[in-house]
Amino acid sequence: MLEFINSNIQIIYLVILMIFVGVELIEKVPSVLHTPLMSGANAIHGVVIIGAIIIMGQAESTFAIILGFISVILGTLNVVGGFVVTDRMLEMFKKKK
Amino acid sequence: MLEFINSNIQIIYLVILMIFVGVELIEKVPSVLHTPLMSGANAIHGVVIIGAIIIMGQAESTFAIILGFISVILGTLNVVGGFVVTDRMLEMFKKKK
Amino acid sequence: MNKEILQLIYLVGSISFMIGLKMLSKPDTARKGNLIAAFGMTIAILGTIFLYEGIKISNYGWIFGGLIIGTLLGTLSAKKVKMTKMPEMVSLFNGMGGACAMLISAVEFTHLTHNHEIGALPKGHLLIIMLGLIIGSISFVGSLVAWGKLSGHLGDKTLKLQQVVNIGLLLLILGITCYTIMVGPPETITYFYAIWGLSVLYGILFVMPIGGADMPVVISLLNSFTGVAAAMGGFLYDNKVMLVGGILVGSAGTLLTLVMCKAMNRSLTNVLIGNFGGGGGNGESTTSLSGGHVREINVGDTAILLKYANNVIIVPGYGLAVAQAQHVCHELEEILEKEGVGVKYAIHPVAGRMPGHMNVLLAESNVSYDKLIEMEHINPEFSTTDVVLVVGANDVVNPAAKTDPSSPIYGMPILDVENAKNIIVMKRSMKAGYAGIENELFFQPKTSMLFGDAKGTLTKLVSEIKAL
């Protein structure tokens, strides 16, 4: 345990700081923005697509190619759909006369 | 440059995240708390005392011992004085009937 | 060299996620923040494709193919979805992310078993892969179920002892995972697929019993799950941008879930495990517990009351969304404004079935943003208001939240409509709202009920006022 903590101390600091940043960013959000924010965060975790690209890029067997291809599509859906939907929601909030 | 960034990438992430945390924490602070907060932050940077302890602990020459001793005293002043002053200020803010 | 540049790109991407999320949390900058995050994502993706070491040239076709298909499908569905179907859409996209994390784990597991002896698999890697698999699967299947419920394809189904089964299942999954990692038995591969299957099952059982109306909370929770699953990818590939994106969303999503629960005055456990207490008043009744009587009003009288009022506050609720009455509601507002009546909307944070539901809905029908006043700011104004028009809202105007400690919604902040001179409530019947409890407001002397579907009634109201 102690050993594990020590060999990963940098990552542990990073993770703790990130959690802090995430929490701080949300604390101030007005309730009107809850849904767009949820949707924007949803798009951001689509960064998992990078993992999909990596496995796709290294795939050799048909199994890996098929799964990789599917996961690239799914990841892209998450990213693109997420950002577009968020943008559409936020478009509605712009002040109108 | 590129090389430097790469060999210190973890630290760079750490520093950026910390800056973010610092900024986020302050953004919400009501003006009443500016002075206590400044004073509390002042106490926290007294963590430099740890450096003073390290040089003191390893000191061999008289020069190092004297400078180390002075810096331990100065650092302690910063830490202890800082926290006590902050506490005194905040004590005043507690609700009174 | 490539590697160094890629690191730098990831750094910029990570920062753009943080800044984007920060800007997303303020109304003025939200839209720009979304674009910044999208920019960071784009460079991170392109950087990975062109600079990541070990991507085989022959696979570029597949990668771009997948990207193009995903982009087309994603853009199309995101563009054409109706505003009221947003939560479903978000849930679906979230599920895609979960599935992606799940598949990555599956592929990486086969790599792992290829390159190492079973029984000598590196424990750290295995743990990360399995966590990614479990969380990703739960998020994937859970999101699909949530989507099904929101769009009405699935009802609430509760097995007997549901909670016991769920907890048992979760323990079983974790147990097998620990055993597999620690001991590294020869059947590791079998166990891996067993864990996968059980996780999928758990995803279904986890979301199935939760009330359809609680879905926004659940979606937010699953959103943060997918974030954590993405972060596992970050650990796996030692990839900072995945780590930052995943963990940011994981922590922000968790807090957002709690904030949403708080706005409804329910605990997360309450949402996940129990449904509301008695649900007594679900039947209809026209006399209240305290003996008050219901006073009905017709469209003609309402029209007169509204036309000659100085100021009117409209309180929209879930019923407005059900009836899709936002456009005619805006029409009513315009006509009244033309007659010199001041009209505002009172927006309760949890009116409707998702946070900001009313804002999104009314914005869709071009209601000016300045007219949407949040609860804290509008509450003091009710006492000087001539007419309050409650359109399909119920719980958010229920005074029991303030007066009756035994009520399930006790403590939830509500709109103080009962301070106004006249209150007109539009709904179809005397049935209860989401919380399933009776509403004393409907029996108060100042309140009149205008029964009927919100859209129909509002349309009639508009033509009546025009005719006056």
Place this chain on the structure above:
Amino acid sequence: MNKEILQLIYLVGSISFMIGLKMLSKPDTARKGNLIAAFGMTIAILGTIFLYEGIKISNYGWIFGGLIIGTLLGTLSAKKVKMTKMPEMVSLFNGMGGACAMLISAVEFTHLTHNHEIGALPKGHLLIIMLGLIIGSISFVGSLVAWGKLSGHLGDKTLKLQQVVNIGLLLLILGITCYTIMVGPPETITYFYAIWGLSVLYGILFVMPIGGADMPVVISLLNSFTGVAAAMGGFLYDNKVMLVGGILVGSAGTLLTLVMCKAMNRSLTNVLIGNFGGGGGNGESTTSLSGGHVREINVGDTAILLKYANNVIIVPGYGLAVAQAQHVCHELEEILEKEGVGVKYAIHPVAGRMPGHMNVLLAESNVSYDKLIEMEHINPEFSTTDVVLVVGANDVVNPAAKTDPSSPIYGMPILDVENAKNIIVMKRSMKAGYAGIENELFFQPKTSMLFGDAKGTLTKLVSEIKAL
């Protein structure tokens, strides 16, 4: 093993700094937050003493000696300092931290030159050490100067071409530093001491010309400097807790500085380089530009006005602090309350000479926290207030901030005292306040001036009201 435990202690310490700072930014939790940060500091210090590798047994005496002396001196001076002298004290403690960072750099430099050939010193280390030296020295000397100014030992001294000299000096320092690090000349040691000396000089010249009243902003800036200097120590020893503490304070301090400037409607550059524009109205005049006249009132009439008012708002300003009139002000409040007059205090964010100055001052005299109302909340109340008593405030009630775009304070939010039925202004003369500009408020028909030292006048007022 020791090393591992120490890492863990540092981790806990770092987290406690973050949590402490977070709690410090909310009124309810501020005090606890301070204690949590202090706890984290304590374990980090003790951990270093007992677990750091390479601390010689023979030096424990010195270490504990230093700690004990520092603790005694620190506690004593912090306990007995007067509340109004707080900014001085903070400045002094900040200077100690800067000096500590500076000395560490000096010692580490001698280590470096011991262990390496001159000319082959490791560049990275050298850079960190020099930055620590420069920033630490500036912070140390600058804080001392700020302390001197605040406590009145030092006046404002501006050389001709001060800004040019300062910038030149800074460039010189940076130039020598770069040269020394890059080239590694044989005179490295000489250059090092030259840099040290020049930094000390820069610290003096940097703070000297800045107006005494701007010191709180400067202290906040120097505070963040010390944070950065501490972070250099973190890099030097690869010590995470120093890094976290230093950088947190560096970034939080910088933002705090900007927030403080914003509350005064001045830019940081403005504070650091220029003094206020014309400073025209610094002489006395009894007719305003727009022709209004000053109406005087005596203590007797004021007493009657106050006693028979329904509600009174007291607006404290810098003059209250100068006159040390907070206790008698509280006495006045109590007497009025006893007579059935509702009394509140209107707190402007930058009234006085440091943020929260008025809160600290009034709290010292036991004024209840509930009676101190912040600007945004009290502004709507002025229109229903019978008497506003302005005690030694000037700029914060100057309507020019709202009406005169050419005024140096234009755009600063102010207290809307001119909406009240009667305004009584207590000050010694018609002289201007901090911004050096005339105040139309004093010439308005509803305003009466009550000249004299705040403490004396308030004391008379109290006995007059008692006698009535």
